[in-house]
Amino acid sequence: EVDLYNDGWDVTTIGVNPNDSAQSVKAIIVNQYNSLQNLRSVYLLGHIPVPYSGNLNPDGHPDHEGAWPADVYYADMDGMWTDNTVNNTVAAETRNQNIPGDGKFDQSKVPSALELQVCRVDFNSLPNFTETEEVLLSQYLSKAHDFKIAQYVPQERGLIDQGNLYSFPDGFGQNGYRNFNSFFGPSNVDSMDYFTTLLTDDYLWSYGCGAGAYNSAQGLNNGARMYTSDLASNSIQTTFTMLFGSYFGDWDSSNNLLRGSLGSGKTLAASWAGRPNFHYHHMALGENLGYSSLVSQDKNSDYISLNYGAGFVTREGIHVAQMGDPSLRMYYLQPASTLIVLANSTNGTDITWTASADLTVDGYNIYRKTLPAGLWSKVNTNILTGTAFSDTTLMASGDYEYMVKATKLKVNASGSFYNESLGITDNTTFVYSVPGIDELSLELQIAVFPNPTPGSITILSNMPMEQVILRDLLGRTVLQQTLNVREVSLDLSYFKRGIFTASIYFEDGRIRTEKIILR
Numbered sequence: 001e002v003d004l005y006n007d008g009w010d011v012t013t014i015g016v017n018p019n020d021s022a023q024s025v026k027a028i029i030v031n032q033y034n035s036l037q038n039l040r041s042v043y044l045l046g047h048i049p050v051p052y053s054g055n056l057n058p059d060g061h062p063d064h065e066g067a068w069p070a071d072v073y074y075a076d077m078d079g080m081w082t083d084n085t086v087n088n089t090v091a092a093e094t095r096n097q098n099i100p101g102d103g104k105f106d107q108s109k110v111p112s113a114l115e116l117q118v119c120r121v122d123f124n125s126l127p128n129f130t131e132t133e134e135v136l137l138s139q140y141l142s143k144a145h146d147f148k149i150a151q152y153v154p155q156e157r158g159l160i161d162q163g164n165l166y167s168f169p170d171g172f173g174q175n176g177y178r179n180f181n182s183f184f185g186p187s188n189v190d191s192m193d194y195f196t197t198l199l200t201d202d203y204l205w206s207y208g209c210g211a212g213a214y215n216s217a218q219g220l221n222n223g224a225r226m227y228t229s230d231l232a233s234n235s236i237q238t239t240f241t242m243l244f245g246s247y248f249g250d251w252d253s254s255n256n257l258l259r260g261s262l263g264s265g266k267t268l269a270a271s272w273a274g275r276p277n278f279h280y281h282h283m284a285l286g287e288n289l290g291y292s293s294l295v296s297q298d299k300n301s302d303y304i305s306l307n308y309g310a311g312f313v314t315r316e317g318i319h320v321a322q323m324g325d326p327s328l329r330m331y332y333l334q335p336a337s338t339l340i341v342l343a344n345s346t347n348g349t350d351i352t353w354t355a356s357a358d359l360t361v362d363g364y365n366i367y368r369k370t371l372p373a374g375l376w377s378k379v380n381t382n383i384l385t386g387t388a389f390s391d392t393t394l395m396a397s398g399d400y401e402y403m404v405k406a407t408k409l410k411v412n413a414s415g416s417f418y419n420e421s422l423g424i425t426d427n428t429t430f431v432y433s434v435p436g437i438d439e440l441s442l443e444l445q446i447a448v449f450p451n452p453t454p455g456s457i458t459i460l461s462n463m464p465m466e467q468v469i470l471r472d473l474l475g476r477t478v479l480q481q482t483l484n485v486r487e488v489s490l491d492l493s494y495f496k497r498g499i500f501t502a503s504i505y506f507e508d509g510r511i512r513t514e515k516i517i518l519r
Contacts (some may be wrong), residue, residue, distance in 0.1 A: 001498045002452075002517060003148050004327055006335075006403070006422040008367075008376060010473050012036075013496050018124075021103065022051035026074060033077050033115065036474075041117040041290045041326045042074055046137060047124035050252045053105035055086045055098060056313040058275045059212070059246040066096035067104040069252040070318040071118050072297050079112035081105045095252070109316040110299045117290030119269075119326035121262060125254045128215070128232040129263050136263045144268055144325050147239065148422055150334045150358065154204045154239050154266065156412070157184055161194035163210025163219030165244070172244050172274040176207030182281040183330070185413040194220040195230060202237035202266065204330065209274060212245020215255040228260040235265035240289075240330070244274035251321060262323055269324030271296075276314040283330045284414035290326030297322075333406045333421035334358040336387070341402045341426040348392040349400070349428055355387050356406040356421065365407050365420065366391070371399040371427060371513045372501040373475035383407060383418075394430055399503075399513035401427040429512050444510055448502070452517035455493035459504065459514075461486050467505040470516070472498065492518050 004011045012032060016025050025048060033039045051073035057065035066088050073081060086106045089097040098104045123129070123136035131139070146152055158180030162173040180189045183205065190197075194208035208226070210217035220226035241261060248257040249272035261270045269289055271278050280292040297320040313319070338354040351366060363383035367376040368391065379391055379402075394400070403423035410419040429444075447460040459468065464486055470479035478495065481488065492500075497518050504512045 002519075003145055003422060005473070005499050006425065007148070007327055008423070009041075009327060011498065012472075012474060013498055015496070016048060018047045018049060020049050022049045022073060023103075025049050026051075029074055029116070030077055039116065041119075041288075043326055044071065044074070044118065044120040044122065047122050047133070048120065051105065052095065052098070052103075053081065053318045054108035054313070055088050055106070056108040056317060056319065058313050058317055058319055059249060061246055062090065063092040064096065064247060064250065066091035067098040068096065068250050068319040069321065070105065071120055071321050072110050072114060072318050073105065075114040075116040075118040075294065075297065076110060076112060077115040079107075079110065081107055081111065093253075096250070105318075107318055108313045110297065110318060112299060114294060114298045117288075117294045117326045119290055119293060119322040119324050121324060122259055123263060126228070126232070126256070126260050126263065128227075128229040128255045128260065130232070131263070140262060140268070143266060144328070147266075147268060147328075148332050150332045150421070152266070153332075154202045154237070156204050157188040157190065159190050159192050159194065159197060159203045159206040159238070161192060161206075161208040161220055163194075163208060163217060163245075165209045165211065165219075170274055172209045173207065175242050175244075175273040175277050176205075179278070179280045180205055180207075182414050183284050183412060193222050195226045195234075195236075196222050198236045198238050198265075199234055200237070204238070205240045206238040207242045207273065209244035212247050212257070214247045214250070214253040215257055215260075217243060217245040217248070217257060226257075228255045228257050231257075231260050231264035236261070237266050239266050240269045240280075240324075240328075241267055242271050242273035242278060244272055248272070249275075249319060251323070259323060268328055269322070271322050272319075276317065276320060281414065284412055285417045286329060286331070286410075286419060288326060289322065289324055289328040293322035293326070296320060331410055331419045333361055333408055333419060335421040336364060336404050336406055336424055339402065339404050339424045339426040341400075341428045343428050343430045344390070346392075347432060348390050348394060349402070349430060351389045351391060351402055351404070353387050353404050353424065358406065358408075361406040361408045361421075362418075363407060365405050367403040367405070367423070369401055371401050371515070372471050372503070373473070376403065395432065397430060397432045399427060399429050399511070401425055401515060425515065427513065427515050444506070444512065446504065446512055446514065448514045448516065451514075452519045453492065454519055456489060456491050457502075457516060458487065458489045459502065461504070461506075463506055463508075465504050466507050469503045469505075471501050471503065473500075492516075
C-alpha cells in the first residue's frame with residue numbers, strides 16, 4: 001500500500017471473505033465508485049470471489065462451453081447482468097455449467113462500456129507450489145516492491161515462442177510482435193524457446209503459446225510441454241508475460257498455468273493473449289498495466305480480433321482478464337531518500353533530500369498536497385538538479401505533505417517521456433504570517449515514534465494535547481481520544497496496514513497533523 005501511495009495513488013483497502021458472493025463484492029465496488037471522486041482501479045489481491053458468466057468457449061472446445069471467470073463484472077458500473085436465460089450443462093466441469101438462477105450470469109460479452117481497471121493476483125489452489133497461498137502473496141508483493149524501486153532492472157527486450165500454434169489464422173504471435181516492437185524495436189525482439197531461455201536470461205516481456213491444458217502449454221519447454229509444476233520448481237526471469245493455449249484461459253482452475261506464472265521468479269503480470277489480442281503499447285510511454293488491460297477488455301474497442309461466431313467469443317468477451325498489480329509500469333528509477341520538510345521564517349518551507357543512487361537521473365520533481373485528504377499538485381516548474389528547494393508559493397496556514405520523485409527522460413521505440421520514480425514523503429505544519437501580527441510565542445514541538453510502526457505509536461509534545469484524531473486516507477475518522485497530556489500511546493495493531501494521519505489539537509487552537517505508516 002505504501003508503494004501505491006508513493007506512486008501517486010490514493011488507496012482504500014477493503015477486506016472481503018472468499019465465500020462472499022460476487023454480487024456483494026460488486027456492491028462494495030459500486031459504492032466506492034459512487035462515493036469517491038476519481039476511482040480508477042481495483043486491485044483484487046488474494047482469492048476474491050470469482051464471478052462467472054456467459055455461454056462461451058473461446059478456446060473452441062465443446063466440453064468447455066458455458067460460464068467462464070469474469071472479473072470484468074467488477075469493472076462495469078452500469079451494465080445489465082442477468083441470470084435467467086442461459087441453460088447449458090455440457091461443460092465437463094460443473095463450475096462452467098450455467099443454468100438460470102445459479103448465480104452465474106448470462107452475458108458472454110461485456111454489456112456496456114467498462115469504467116474501471118480490474119486486475120487480480122490470486123494464488124488459491126496451486127498445490128504444485130510448496131509455499132502456502134499467503135507466502136506466495138507475500139513473495140509477490142516483495143518482488144513487485146523490488147521492481148518498483150529499481151532494485152532489479154530487467155533487460156529491455158521481448159521473447160516470443162509460438163509453440164505449435166504458429167499455423168492458426170489468428171496469428172497469436174502478433175501479440176508479441178506488435179507490442180514488443182513498440183517497446184523495444186525489432187532488433188530487441190527474439191524468437192526463442194520460452195522456458196529454457198527464461199531460466200537464465202531476463203526479458204522485460206515475453207509471449208508463449210501452445211496447445212493447452214489447464215496446467216500446461218505444448219511446445220514451450222524445448223518443444224515439450226511447459227507445466228505449472230515447472231514454473232513452481234524454477235525461477236522464470238521475465239517480468240511481464242502473455243500466454244495462450246486451450247483451457248488455462250479459464251483461470252479459476254487448480255494449478256492453473258496463467259495464475260501460477262505469477263508465483264515463479266520475477267513474473268509480475270500475465271494475460272491470456274490471443275482470443276482476443278491484448279494491446280499494451282500505451283505502456284511504452286508510461287501508462288500503467290491496468291490502463292492497457294482495460295483498453296483490451298472494453299466494449300466497442302477499436303482493436304479487432306478474429307471472431308468465429310457462436311461460442312467463439314473473442315473481442316469484448318467477459319473472459320478477458322489481467323493477472324498482476326494494475327499499477328505496474330514498465331520503467332522505474334531508484335527513488336531519493338531522507339526527505340526533510342521544515343517551515344521557515346519567510347512564509348515558506350525548506351525541503352531537502354538525499355539523491356537517488358541512480359546517478360543517471362535528470363533531476364527531481366516536487367509535489368504538494370494539504371492534509372488529510374488533498375490532491376497532489378506539482379510545485380516546481382523546471383526539473384530540479386539539486387537536492388534542496390524552498391517552496392514560496394504557500395498562501396494559507398495548514399498541514400502540508402510533500403513528495404519528491406526522481407525523474408529521467410526515457411527514450412524507446414515509441415518516443416520519449418519523463419519517467420518518474422516512486423516518491424518519498426514528509427509533512428509539516430505551516431503558519432502563514434501576516435505582517436503586523438505577532439506570531440505565537442511558543443514554538444510547538446512534537447515527536448511521533450516509531451514511525452513507520454508495526455502496531456503502536458507514542459506521541460510526545462512540549463504542550464498539553466487536548467485531542468488526537470486518527471484518519472485514513474479518505475479522511476474518515478478511525479480513532480479519537482480526548483485527553484490533556486503531553487504524552488500518549490496509541491495501539492493501532494487492530495487496524496489494517498496502511499497510511500493514516502493523526503490530527504493533534506491543542507488548547508490554544510493550534511492543530512498539527514502527522515502522517516503515520518502502519519506496517
